[in-house]
Amino acid sequence: MKVNQAVKIRIYPTNLQREVLNKTFGCCRLLWNKMLAERNETYRQLKNNSEALREHKYKTEKEYKQDFEFMKEVDSKALQSTTRHLIEAFQNFFKGLKKTRKVGYPRFKSKRNRQSYTTYNVNGNIKIDFDRKRIKLPKIKTWIKYKDNRSFAETIRHVTVSKTKSGNYYVSILIEREFSITPLTKVRNTKIGAFDMSANEFLVGESEDFSNPRFYRSSELKLKKLHRQLSRKKKGSQNRWKARLRLSRAYEKIWNQKHDWAHKTTFRLANKYEAVILEDLNVQGMQQFNSGLSKSVTLDFSWYQFITLLKYKLEWRGKHYQEVDRYFPSSKLCSTCGYKNTDLTLAEREWTCPECTTRHQRDINASKNLKREGIRLLKEKGITVIT
Ligand SMILES: [Zn+2]
Structure with a gap:
């Protein structure tokens, strides 16, 4: 049986690494808020014209990158995930309305709350060195130290980097694990x-x-x-x-x-x-x-x-x-x-x-x-x- 499992570890980035991480949080937050505002505004303008609303083409993240040059400097996979997460949040919200299952309307992200971004492992751009307890993340040239004793052999699917309100940094690593289970007879x-x-x-x-x-x-x-x-x-x-x-x-x-x-x-x-x-x-x-x-x-x-x-x-x-x-x-x-x-x-x-x-x-x-x-x-x- 294959099961997705998340392994969360605390990382200890240097000041320089922190700068890159914070910048990535900031860009993802900005992209999310801009896209959400665009959707809210479009809805406000077109709510009485359901066809136009349905057909409306929202700005792509590439277009946003042109508006905000500095977004080009951060991990592009993180920006892609942000876009995908927002679309999913809307889909869940609308699905919820149909099934009278209440899912909250997507909210603006605040600088004051927990910060996070998700990025993907493509061609081994995310690596872990279990012996020396350090992790390599995309767009950060140096290894980041972490504290944890677990290790695993499975491929990393994606990671979510986060910073708590109190300023601690974590990485949640998603892997797919194979379990052998013998059912009780x-x-x-x-x-x-x-x-x-x-x-x-x-x-x-x-x-x-x-x-x-x-x-x-x-x-x-x-x-x-x-x-x-x-x-x-x-x-x-x-x-x-x-x-x-x-x-x-x-x-x-x-x-x-x-x-x-x-x-x-x-x-x-x-x-x-x-x-x-x-x-x-x-x-x-x-x-x-x-x-x-x-x-x-x-x-x-x-x-x-x-x-x-x-x-x-x-x-x-x-x-x-x-x-x-x-x-x-x-x-x-x-x-x-x-x-x-x-x-x-x-x-x-x-x-x-x-x-x-x-x-x-x-x-x-x-x-x-x-x-x-x-x-x-x-x-x-x-x-x-x-x-
Ligand atoms: Zn009886």
Whole structure:
């Protein structure tokens, strides 16, 4: 299996090297801001003429280089990446609008924030000398010292050079790694987690739940407030622009929080279990998950994203992910005797089995049934379940 991996190291550039790096940051920032301003201005002028807007040809980075001669002195790959990143940022933003997935509007880059640029390895113009702990970057004639003990044999794909607000320099090196993973052929019954999806609890299992992150509620209120503020501002005004900016920042922050939460939760699941069984991805479930939120601020924490993270984390560990068909009547079956309660409604959170008199808590009963069905499917794949 091939996996992209980033290795981040701290570098210690000399004053002269710093000068080149800072200049590159500056040029990339300038290019980004100029291109973004051009796009904003074009939109302002052509927003009522969608065809002209679509056909509009933006200035290329070559043209910008002619306007700003000094850009020619810095790493041209860094400028190319800047252009590409801006285009991607817009694409993500528009894609987000379509899917009601909120991605922030591209922002101007400030001198005061973290600085960075990305450059590519072409014909070995990026090199690392692991013995002497130094790295060679394009357009910098001398080697830059770094401190780190890791080494790797893989080819460098690209690097991102950055400078923190506090003035430390880092290089994040992206490499492609080949991993050999042997999937487990035996899993222990006690190490199988089966979870039912629920709007309030997110994942409900027999022995543990993974609740909806708490920030959902509070951020919904905040977003509502920001949406309200935006709608009150006069169209085209500076204040409206500012309000939109605040809103996109708020969305960005929530997105980051959600992403962080999803990573932590899937990490815990993948470490704890040898196999995870979940109900198949389905639209109804997604709606359930979103049901607590008003439509205007539907936060896309898609179930799909969560599953993607979980799958690859399990796969990395040679563990198993098992989906159970969405039509499997997990809530309606009695997990003790197998009786099917066809009359069970969505509103009934608890029920008693008429056959064996077991009292069921809806979601827990469902997760027990899911587990049984999931184990059956795992066995079908040739995986042994040890009790
Ligand atoms: Zn029963």
